[in-house]
Amino acid sequence: MRMLKIEHLTKKYGDKTAVDNLSLHIKKGMIYGFIGHNGAGKTTTIKSCCGILKFDNGEIYIDGVSIKEDPLGCKRKLAYIPDNPYLYEFLSGIKYLNFVADIFDVPKTEREERIKKYADLFELTDDLAQPISSYSRGMKQKLAIISALIHDPKLVIMDEPFVGLDPKATHYLKNIMRKICDNGGAIFFSTHVLEVAEKLCDEVAIIRKGKLVISGTMEEVKGNDSLEDVFLELEGE
Amino acid sequence: MLKALIITRLKALYGSFFHSSRFKKKRRGSFKILVAIFALYIIATFFFMFFGFFHAICQPMVSSGFAWLYFSIASLTAIVLCFIGSVFLTKAQLFDAQDNELLMSMPIPPGYILLSRIAMLLVLNYIFQLFILVPAGIVYYMNYTVTAVGIVFFIIEFLFLPLIPLTLSCIFGWLLAVISERVRNKSLITTVMSLFFLAFYFYFIFQTNRYLQVLIENIHLIGSKIGSFVFPVYHFGLSIAEENISSLVLFLLSAIVPFAIVYAVLAHNFIKITTTKKGLTRIKYKEQPLKVGSAKSALLKKELNRFYTSPMYILNASLGVVFTLAFAVALIIYRDLPNLIIKDYPQLSTYINPLLITMICLLSSSNIISAPSISLEGKSIWIVQSFPVDGSDVLLAKAKMHMVICLPPVFLASLACIFTMKFSLVQIFLTLLLPALVTVFCALFGVVINLHFPKFDWLNETVAVKQSMSTGIAMFASMAVILLPAILYGLLFMQAMSVELFMFIFAIILSAVCLWMYRYLKTKGSAIFAYLG
Numbered sequence: 001m002r003m004l005k006i007e008h009l010t011k012k013y014g015d016k017t018a019v020d021n022l023s024l025h026i027k028k029g030m031i032y033g034f035i036g037h038n039g040a041g042k043t044t045t046i047k048s049c050c051g052i053l054k055f056d057n058g059e060i061y062i063d064g065v066s067i068k069e070d071p072l073g074c075k076r077k078l079a080y081i082p083d084n085p086y087l088y089e090f091l092s093g094i095k096y097l098n099f100v101a102d103i104f105d106v107p108k109t110e111r112e113e114r115i116k117k118y119a120d121l122f123e124l125t126d127d128l129a130q131p132i133s134s135y136s137r138g139m140k141q142k143l144a145i146i147s148a149l150i151h152d153p154k155l156v157i158m159d160e161p162f163v164g165l166d167p168k169a170t171h172y173l174k175n176i177m178r179k180i181c182d183n184g185g186a187i188f189f190s191t192h193v194l195e196v197a198e199k200l201c202d203e204v205a206i207i208r209k210g211k212l213v214i215s216g217t218m219e220e221v222k223g224n225d226s227l228e229d230v231f232l233e234l235e236g237e
Numbered sequence: 238m239l240k241a242l243i244i245t246r247l248k249a250l251y252g253s254f255f256h257s258s259r260f261k262k263k264r265r266g267s268f269k270i271l272v273a274i275f276a277l278y279i280i281a282t283f284f285f286m287f288f289g290f291f292h293a294i295c296q297p298m299v300s301s302g303f304a305w306l307y308f309s310i311a312s313l314t315a316i317v318l319c320f321i322g323s324v325f326l327t328k329a330q331l332f333d334a335q336d337n338e339l340l341m342s343m344p345i346p347p348g349y350i351l352l353s354r355i356a357m358l359l360v361l362n363y364i365f366q367l368f369i370l371v372p373a374g375i376v377y378y379m380n381y382t383v384t385a386v387g388i389v390f391f392i393i394e395f396l397f398l399p400l401i402p403l404t405l406s407c408i409f410g411w412l413l414a415v416i417s418e419r420v421r422n423k424s425l426i427t428t429v430m431s432l433f434f435l436a437f438y439f440y441f442i443f444q445t446n447r448y449l450q451v452l453i454e455n456i457h458l459i460g461s462k463i464g465s466f467v468f469p470v471y472h473f474g475l476s477i478a479e480e481n482i483s484s485l486v487l488f489l490l491s492a493i494v495p496f497a498i499v500y501a502v503l504a505h506n507f508i509k510i511t512t513t514k515k516g517l518t519r520i521k522y523k524e525q526p527l528k529v530g531s532a533k534s535a536l537l538k539k540e541l542n543r544f545y546t547s548p549m550y551i552l553n554a555s556l557g558v559v560f561t562l563a564f565a566v567a568l569i570i571y572r573d574l575p576n577l578i579i580k581d582y583p584q585l586s587t588y589i590n591p592l593l594i595t596m597i598c599l600l601s602s603s604n605i606i607s608a609p610s611i612s613l614e615g616k617s618i619w620i621v622q623s624f625p626v627d628g629s630d631v632l633l634a635k636a637k638m639h640m641v642i643c644l645p646p647v648f649l650a651s652l653a654c655i656f657t658m659k660f661s662l663v664q665i666f667l668t669l670l671l672p673a674l675v676t677v678f679c680a681l682f683g684v685v686i687n688l689h690f691p692k693f694d695w696l697n698e699t700v701a702v703k704q705s706m707s708t709g710i711a712m713f714a715s716m717a718v719i720l721l722p723a724i725l726y727g728l729l730f731m732q733a734m735s736v737e738l739f740m741f742i743f744a745i746i747l748s749a750v751c752l753w754m755y756r757y758l759k760t761k762g763s764a765i766f767a768y769l770g
């Protein structure tokens with residue numbers, strides 16, 4: 001069963017085609033890496049999957065449901081972490097988390113448990129009473145991650161999630177990603193850190209100028225080379 | 238380099254008035270014309286207001302030999318208006334602009350950054366000043382002969398006068414910045430300080446109005462007072478009226494020297510001022526049970542939180558709340574006033590109560606809380622867009638915030654009317670209905686208009702609230718919604734129907750419009766919002 005199915009996705013900005021006839025299938029239980037040069041169309045694809053960008057052609061299905069037809073149903077199942085953690089600066093960390101929990105209708109005990117668990121894990125508990133405006137970039141990123149996990153999503157879509165995180169937080173985030181997949185969820189994320197992708201991902205897709213270059217399991221894609229070699233070779237053509 | 242910096246500033250100033258990010262590329266001709274007409278309307282309104290003012294004082298002053306006082310008062314008015322208009326922007330521009338740090342890290346002398354920002358503020362001050370000094374000059378020109386030397390003097394002084402309010406607003410903005418950096422309850426302190434400042438300003442305006450007559454009668458006394466106390470203003474007047482070179486020099490000195498000193502001190506300390514963040518003691522989070530609520534109430538709470546934590550937002554968008562409350566209090570204190578008016582003008586007696594109702598409507602309509610609310614989402618708009626909530630819930634939460642803040646004072650004022658005046662049953666009904674309806678209209682209209690003129694690329698919230706198309710349109714449209722029907726009634730329907738019936742019909746039309754806007758937000762608005770930004 002596919003958790004996320006992108007079929008012939010095309011998105012144009014004016015005359016410029018940012019994503020061109022892209023099809024990807026992300027199975028349940030998979031961590032799926034999404035790689036490409038700057039301006040390749042990763043963020044554009046990711047935003048389309050989260051229902052915050054209108055696309056020109058194609059279809060996107062979350063757990064079998066079209067995002068065009070039932071956007072709210074789809075959004076209920078997924079969590080999105082954008083490339084830049086612009087949050088509500090005027091709220092305190094805890095107020096923001098509680099706001100998100102209210103939106104996703106998370107029961108009281110569960111939200112308290114999850115906030116405690118993840119805030120302790122990311123060492124953010126002491127700062128939760130502070131306004132977000134006083135957070136560092138990494139702290140904001142951590143808060144965005146915690147808020148994404150609060151409703152126990154089936155599909156987590158992340159745009160360069162490791163940027164700005166310290167090594168410890170990076171390590172915990174990887175563990176969490178694996179755990180979500182073990183519980184039958186799926187992860188779709190973009191990254192420029194190929195070493196991380198190589199170790200972490202079950203499957204991977206590389207795009208170039210909006211077009212899919214190659215996709216498949218990690219072994220299929222890289223064979224005996226390193227992912228970096230494969231990527232550089234494909235880019236060089 | 239300096240030129241590039243200054244041009245960027247000016248473009249930003251221009252852009253903040255005339256561009257919304259959504260329409261940047263495909264701006265249509267008809268739209269441009271609309272903007273031009275709108276701008277002309279505002280300019281004309283201010284222009285004629287001050288034209289009238291100077292027309293009233295010109296002849297009495299000049300004919301009793303106090304031409305200089307006429308110009309002094311013009312310059313004083315210009316200074317006060319420029320100062321009020323630019324002080325908060327000065328603070329925002331100089332001391333808490335978000336791109337300060339970026340610019341500071343580039344190889345640009347801090348003096349240049351400061352200079353480019355001051356140049357922009359100066360241009361803003363020139364614009365404000367045009368509205369006052371040009372009418373003053375024209376009125377004088379129409380009544381008396383003017384020499385070439387006089388005109389040259391006038392132009393020179395026009396060019397240098399803004400330095401005075403600029404000096405003042407730099408100092409005041411700096412004080413505000415220093416204070417708010419050191420205080421924990423920043424938002425409260427800034428709000429209180431600004432309200433205090435504003436109260437003082439209005440006190441000042443009311444006093445001058447009330448004493449306009451006294452002013453004209455006691456020109457000698459006041460003249461000598463101004464001469465001895467408000468040095469630059471005195472020489473401003475004297476130099477133009479009597480073409481006095483030494484006065485001109487004295488005026489120029491008194492404008493340039495303080496400004497130069499303030500500029501030098503600021504340039505010297507600019508890095509320190511903009512880079513020291515004192516910081517506050519950290520509050521450690523203690524685990525508490527969390528309150529659970531519905532998605533809709535969470536959205537409303539979020540909007541209210543944004544409102545209450547921003548003194549700038551409170552002050553610029555909700556002054557009507559303060560005025561409505563002041564109106565309620567005034568009604569209770571001066572409850573005999575309407576009766577006194579009726580005694581002198583018995584023909585007004587049928588209109589005095591409807592006039593009070595109109596007054597509440599007008600005060601409430603000056604709140605523009607919902608009009609910048611979508612723009613204020615800024616770069617964090619992805620949050621609500623990626624959430625499983627319908628766009629219409631987000632939009633309606635913004636309208637609800639407006640109502641939650643504005644309706645209580647409106648009802649207080651309505652009740653004050655009912656309890657202090659003699660209202661008929663129909664009038665009581667209208668008092669409770671119409672102002673509330675107008676408030677609902679303004680709330681919904683603000684959201685609808687902001688949906689079509691959003692502005693997300695601001696660096697400072699002040700820009701979204703103060704200088705955007707959306708708030709400008711909302712402000713004038715909500716006023717027009719009350720004034721136009723009032724004028725219409727006076728001109729056309731006065732003979733045909735009673736004012737109460739007219740108000741009732743107006744209420745029905747207004748409800749229909751509100752209902753339409755509600756439906757619009759629910760359907761089309763929701764779809765627009767989903768992919769905004």
Ligand SMILES: Nc1ncnc2c1ncn2[C@@H]1O[C@H](COP(=O)(O)OP(=O)(O)OP(=O)(O)O)[C@@H](O)[C@H]1O
Nearest residue numbers: 013016017018036037038039040041042043044045
């Ligand atoms: N709002 C926009 N308007 C016009 N063009 C855009 C817009 N957003 C993105 N693009 C263009 O679409 C293309 C894809 O951009 P996208 O942000 O998806 O790249 P990306 O793969 O995420 O890059 P990066 O690795 O730098 O984050 C780029 O060429 C970019 O110039």
Ligand SMILES: [Mg+2]
Nearest residue numbers: 042043083159
């Ligand atoms: Mg990107």
